[in-house]
Amino acid sequence: MNPETRKVQITGGSTYIISLPKTWAESNNIEKGDSLTLWPRDDGHLIVEPRTVSGGKRMEVILSEESPAHLLRRLVGLYMAGHRQMKFTTEVRMSQKTRNAIRELTRRVVGTEIVEESGDFVLVQDFLDPSDLPLDRTVRRMFVMASSMFKDSIISVGESDPDLAKDVQLRDDEVDRLYWLVAKQFNMVLKDPILASKMGMTSLECLNYRAVARTIERIADHACKIAVYSTELQKADVNPATMKLIEDYSLLSADLFEKSVQAFYERDLGLANKTIDVVAKESGFRQKLARNIPKEDSTFAVALAFISDSIERVASYSANIAEIAINHVTLKES
Structure with a gap:
């Protein structure tokens, strides 16, 4: 999304108003009467936060057969990338070795749990709120x-x-x-x-x-x-x-x-x-x-x-x- 310029309007003699970009408002499902949170920053910027924040999209990765040590290193790297949900899939039925590596990930890192799994995928959820x-x-x-x-x-x-x-x-x-x-x-x-x-x-x-x-x-x-x-x-x-x-x-x-x-x-x-x-x-x-x-x-x-x-x-x-x-x-x- 490209930057847009807005002119500041003043109403009531003391209230400063700017309009929101239509494409941004629509993509965040902003409707009349909704509340937005404003975050003033020390560097002079003002961040506008929608009423709901997704907390990060689900990340999906297709895993291939590799050594448990190599796979675990890759999984830890994906965890550190900051995704709240990680769906690991395989093109064929997931091997026990791969499942064990994913379970080892949830044991070795903070705040994650396996919330769903089937023959060819495992869904890992990060339940830790960073602000906590x-x-x-x-x-x-x-x-x-x-x-x-x-x-x-x-x-x-x-x-x-x-x-x-x-x-x-x-x-x-x-x-x-x-x-x-x-x-x-x-x-x-x-x-x-x-x-x-x-x-x-x-x-x-x-x-x-x-x-x-x-x-x-x-x-x-x-x-x-x-x-x-x-x-x-x-x-x-x-x-x-x-x-x-x-x-x-x-x-x-x-x-x-x-x-x-x-x-x-x-x-x-x-x-x-x-x-x-x-x-x-x-x-x-x-x-x-x-x-x-x-x-x-x-x-x-x-x-x-x-x-x-x-x-x-x-x-x-x-x-x-x-x-x-x-x-x-x-x-x-x-």
Whole structure:
């Protein structure tokens, strides 16, 4: 639909009136006496919302036989696209493998259920209203989980606790679920700017939350990686100096992670800059640890190298969040 120009009329000396485009009114079934919702935006635009919003059209996809892992990745991508209804069909009777992948999708993501199915199709409905679980709450929940995962992964390194290491790996799935939800909500905001207003933020603020969520998801991945390699150290006699170096820098990385997210939520420019400065100052951790690793048994030196890399990446990602926090502050100021 092409843009149309309307002249503003004034009635009663104080009421401003413009006419609605006929094609838009007809396509949205606007009738005399209907109410429309007006959404004034900070950038000066005014969004007109019809009395009923469809919440997104049904998306239909024809699926072909492929490996369960490949199919699940595709289904997650379709979920993140922000469709409220997804109808999956096959040209012949749907295989059990494909049905299992669709069921796995509904188990792995937030808010979806299978509402109808037959021999050649499955209909999935997204029942979650994005405004009921806004981005700021979801991202904060991701931070709480990822922070806990990172701290527990380091404990599993120091105490050789395989059960704790396994628990960290299981929690990574929950962080992924929340990240996919954030990505889906952001994509829905791109399609429907009104949604951002309903969540109490602008589209650009939503972009910042999406960027922070992506970074937190990566930190959770590295916590999971540390937990995996910690199991290789269960029977290792690691040099105490090496372990002390790992523990000290892990505590610093955890603190930087917490401060970066705090700076983002509180829009604290000073704290964000301080976090970035500390990360830059302490960037030589891996080099210090590398000098100790050759002294260790070669059977677990590789595990220590991967663990040290992930710890340093958590600090680096914290600096990334702090940079997003600075953008968040300047966005509010502009």
